[in-house]
Amino acid sequence: MLQVNNVKRERLKSDFGEWFSGVLRNADIMDTRYPVKGLYVWLPYGLKLRNSVFAIMRGLLEGGGHQEVQFPQLIPEDLFKKEAEHIRGFEGEVYWVTHGGHDKLDVKLALRPTSETSIYPMFALWIRSHADLPIRVYQIVNIFRYETKMTKPMIRLREVTTFKEAHTAHATPEEAEAQVREAVNTYKRFFDELGVPYVVTRRPEWDTFAGARYSLAFDTLAPDCKTLQIGTVHNLGQNFAKVYDLKFETPKGKHEYVYQTCYGVSERVIAAVMMVHGDDVGLCLPPAVAPIQVIVVPIPFKAKEAPVQQVATAVVNELAVAGVRAHLDDRDLRPGRKFYYWERRGVPIRLEVGPEDIEKNQVTAVRRDTGEKQAIARQALRTNVKQLLDEISGDLRERAWKSFKELIHEADDVKSVKQVIEERGGIVRVPWCGKEACGRTLEDQTGGDILGEEFEGKRAAGICSICSKRASTSVLVAKTY
Amino acid sequence: MLQVNNVKRERLKSDFGEWFSGVLRNADIMDTRYPVKGLYVWLPYGLKLRNSVFAIMRGLLEGGGHQEVQFPQLIPEDLFKKEAEHIRGFEGEVYWVTHGGHDKLDVKLALRPTSETSIYPMFALWIRSHADLPIRVYQIVNIFRYETKMTKPMIRLREVTTFKEAHTAHATPEEAEAQVREAVNTYKRFFDELGVPYVVTRRPEWDTFAGARYSLAFDTLAPDCKTLQIGTVHNLGQNFAKVYDLKFETPKGKHEYVYQTCYGVSERVIAAVMMVHGDDVGLCLPPAVAPIQVIVVPIPFKAKEAPVQQVATAVVNELAVAGVRAHLDDRDLRPGRKFYYWERRGVPIRLEVGPEDIEKNQVTAVRRDTGEKQAIARQALRTNVKQLLDEISGDLRERAWKSFKELIHEADDVKSVKQVIEERGGIVRVPWCGKEACGRTLEDQTGGDILGEEFEGKRAAGICSICSKRASTSVLVAKTY
Numbered sequence: 001m002l003q004v005n006n007v008k009r010e011r012l013k014s015d016f017g018e019w020f021s022g023v024l025r026n027a028d029i030m031d032t033r034y035p036v037k038g039l040y041v042w043l044p045y046g047l048k049l050r051n052s053v054f055a056i057m058r059g060l061l062e063g064g065g066h067q068e069v070q071f072p073q074l075i076p077e078d079l080f081k082k083e084a085e086h087i088r089g090f091e092g093e094v095y096w097v098t099h100g101g102h103d104k105l106d107v108k109l110a111l112r113p114t115s116e117t118s119i120y121p122m123f124a125l126w127i128r129s130h131a132d133l134p135i136r137v138y139q140i141v142n143i144f145r146y147e148t149k150m151t152k153p154m155i156r157l158r159e160v161t162t163f164k165e166a167h168t169a170h171a172t173p174e175e176a177e178a179q180v181r182e183a184v185n186t187y188k189r190f191f192d193e194l195g196v197p198y199v200v201t202r203r204p205e206w207d208t209f210a211g212a213r214y215s216l217a218f219d220t221l222a223p224d225c226k227t228l229q230i231g232t233v234h235n236l237g238q239n240f241a242k243v244y245d246l247k248f249e250t251p252k253g254k255h256e257y258v259y260q261t262c263y264g265v266s267e268r269v270i271a272a273v274m275m276v277h278g279d280d281v282g283l284c285l286p287p288a289v290a291p292i293q294v295i296v297v298p299i300p301f302k303a304k305e306a307p308v309q310q311v312a313t314a315v316v317n318e319l320a321v322a323g324v325r326a327h328l329d330d331r332d333l334r335p336g337r338k339f340y341y342w343e344r345r346g347v348p349i350r351l352e353v354g355p356e357d358i359e360k361n362q363v364t365a366v367r368r369d370t371g372e373k374q375a376i377a378r379q380a381l382r383t384n385v386k387q388l389l390d391e392i393s394g395d396l397r398e399r400a401w402k403s404f405k406e407l408i409h410e411a412d413d414v415k416s417v418k419q420v421i422e423e424r425g426g427i428v429r430v431p432w433c434g435k436e437a438c439g440r441t442l443e444d445q446t447g448g449d450i451l452g453e454e455f456e457g458k459r460a461a462g463i464c465s466i467c468s469k470r471a472s473t474s475v476l477v478a479k480t481y
Numbered sequence: 482m483l484q485v486n487n488v489k490r491e492r493l494k495s496d497f498g499e500w501f502s503g504v505l506r507n508a509d510i511m512d513t514r515y516p517v518k519g520l521y522v523w524l525p526y527g528l529k530l531r532n533s534v535f536a537i538m539r540g541l542l543e544g545g546g547h548q549e550v551q552f553p554q555l556i557p558e559d560l561f562k563k564e565a566e567h568i569r570g571f572e573g574e575v576y577w578v579t580h581g582g583h584d585k586l587d588v589k590l591a592l593r594p595t596s597e598t599s600i601y602p603m604f605a606l607w608i609r610s611h612a613d614l615p616i617r618v619y620q621i622v623n624i625f626r627y628e629t630k631m632t633k634p635m636i637r638l639r640e641v642t643t644f645k646e647a648h649t650a651h652a653t654p655e656e657a658e659a660q661v662r663e664a665v666n667t668y669k670r671f672f673d674e675l676g677v678p679y680v681v682t683r684r685p686e687w688d689t690f691a692g693a694r695y696s697l698a699f700d701t702l703a704p705d706c707k708t709l710q711i712g713t714v715h716n717l718g719q720n721f722a723k724v725y726d727l728k729f730e731t732p733k734g735k736h737e738y739v740y741q742t743c744y745g746v747s748e749r750v751i752a753a754v755m756m757v758h759g760d761d762v763g764l765c766l767p768p769a770v771a772p773i774q775v776i777v778v779p780i781p782f783k784a785k786e787a788p789v790q791q792v793a794t795a796v797v798n799e800l801a802v803a804g805v806r807a808h809l810d811d812r813d814l815r816p817g818r819k820f821y822y823w824e825r826r827g828v829p830i831r832l833e834v835g836p837e838d839i840e841k842n843q844v845t846a847v848r849r850d851t852g853e854k855q856a857i858a859r860q861a862l863r864t865n866v867k868q869l870l871d872e873i874s875g876d877l878r879e880r881a882w883k884s885f886k887e888l889i890h891e892a893d894d895v896k897s898v899k900q901v902i903e904e905r906g907g908i909v910r911v912p913w914c915g916k917e918a919c920g921r922t923l924e925d926q927t928g929g930d931i932l933g934e935e936f937e938g939k940r941a942a943g944i945c946s947i948c949s950k951r952a953s954t955s956v957l958v959a960k961t962y
Contacts, residue, residue: 031603031606033603033606034552034553034599034603035557035560035602036553036555036557036590039553039555040553041550041551041552041553041603042550042551042552043550044548044549044550044618047549047550047551048549067525068525068528068529069522069523069524069525069528070522070523070528070642071515071522071523072515072517072520072521072522072640072642073623073640074517074520074639074640076516076517079516091582091583092582092583093581093582094581094582095578095580095581095590096578096579096580096581097576097577097578097579097592098577098578098579098580099576099577099579100574100575100576100577100627101572101573101574101575101627101629102572102573103627109517109576111578118515121516122512122514122515122522125512125514126512137525142554142623146581146582146584148582158555159553159554159555161551161553
């Protein structure tokens, strides 16, 4: 089983771009022909996948005491430009609305590139006393970035159609710190549910979110061995609080600024799900998010069409009642074409119902991930299908993590880092003294980017690969998207 | 019961604006203090309400063979301006993005005011042969209108945050016509589910959607007796098809333009739900969309706190398992405050659990709409609560329709129309010869707007109230939002 996956990865590695476009098209995920750069059309199957993925996120956030809100998309220029560092980070990539109808607007309006500057002015109205804290809200919205680099569906967009951003406010720095850890744990559960492996790092200072004290990020690996940032968690300290005047009255009657955090995940995570589990044929979806978990294909045989159809329908109904997303493919096509059709779309289990199955009172189950066939007794259908879905989830996750870990390497000097990145691909762990100058040099000399220090990870000592001084920490380096 | 509602309406009629703002604030629906005209913030309870309402719509559309898609928000100017009539209808209210970062864009981008011009160019790529038809897609997205009139939350917005638009394409005009009727039936089921009464009219030609052959619209009545348009259905004929070159190959190998329809509903429907059922105290929500259907309030009594709490928790759990959205209010507040808190938020049923209830093995149910109290035996809890929710749904719908019908009047001449609109308020049915000049004069002289001819309604003859010629039809006239 594990070999299958490795062969697959070797192939995807060389042709990843082509593979990705093919999957978007063949699995009805997205139409990439919309006539504006960086803007794409979600097709029905892709949108269902997206909705399943973000439903898991919603559940996790609501369970963690977050409430869903929705803020306006347009931010007036004066509000947007209040936090100096934030605007420095974003002003190059903001779209501006300057006209309404035939009128020039008095105040230009930004299409939100992220929503700190629309949300926090409202926080200022909501927060009066310590009893109003903590606040934990989130929204799932579209955001805009004027990307000048090459755009890529789901990965580098001008309209990020699906951005989940959570924003919190707390009375103490300790609570904000605890919230950061909770957010990290929430995201871990989220990515684990999707079987997407990751490293969590603390981004170097020069790569911190504009306006944050520090930023943590989740990265996974694309088949071409570049890392893909799939989630970020920021401790904002009191930076925004001071700019937007977010003060609260303490139990002792003092007025203090709140401490804030924010954290986000975008539709990139869907690209990750597709890439991490997909293979030569196409998608291979984790059962948790597959729009269809079980496709039932009748295998008709002359004079046996009616009973086959009848049993196939009964099987779908039985599974649907048990909460399994099952679908009957009763189109007038040959079974082989149906098999291929649903394999490309990554449906985890195919159930075939033929005359022989009916005779033996069974169905034949085929796993999308391994191709394994097995007979399932009709009377144990629900239990066995659910168990098989669980097994597939577990196996997908395990295989993905195994491949991922094989691509994390150790190195001590610049030359090895460069060599590993260029020849083997993946992520390299290397000792670092912690100085920005050495970090930048390391990036320049290896052609990689520093992801950062591992969060809650190893801080093995050693010698900085650039200045040869004692290394206080080690960092992860990789080619990045 | 019905009297309660009429008294309520009299009061709301005079103070409707104030009532509406109060409910938005007191029921945590929206924060209207965002510092841009016509843009508002959805609060958690309001957003849950919105999501429930649109979940019903999703179910109805999917059941009717529609597939959900999502198109980009930005439309390049050249694409947007292709359909001349359409652009004439919208150019005064379109927001334009002219800059990205520090660059002036080569092609201005419109914030979609509706999505015909982004969707149909893609239809041109999707439609090749008759086998690709019909297409039925929908999306739920935000749209923008540069409103110069007074804005009002949910009713007249610059960012319509929640616009459900469906778009279809067909091989024949008959099929498009049938789709229009199906859309009308879908919307009827939708508004019936919400207990929102309506008239369906065919808008006069001068009020037709820009680019459509004809437009149908659903209107309901606000408490101030102005009509509120809550849904539209358009037969587009081949207008857009010709402009965007939507051709298909017929079975005989000919190439023909498709026939199209589109239909939309926005968050105005949520304003309608609030207005139609609300009363002096605040919201009164139909069970189908209430974020919380049953609020359980423990009535503690000294030394009886523990058993009361225990039973209240058991009641909530039992209802939750049965699929009822039940919530336990175990805050440290007096029961009276809790009652008021949830009444304002329109929760359909309050269940009180006190020591006496426990003794009698019952709970006390209080209806939000009528205030009626009744004991419910514990062993019949689930059945009785579900039955009560159904009763409330039915009663809300019936009362709303009764009030609505009382506000539809008949008139024969201009003077009576004007008098009814000004003094009694509501909708007036009046004979009309069908000429635009007479229609416009009727509007001018009465201060009302012509909604249109009733769709599938009475076409009683008579004398046109303006030119005194034989009337071919009658129209509905009202003050409108």
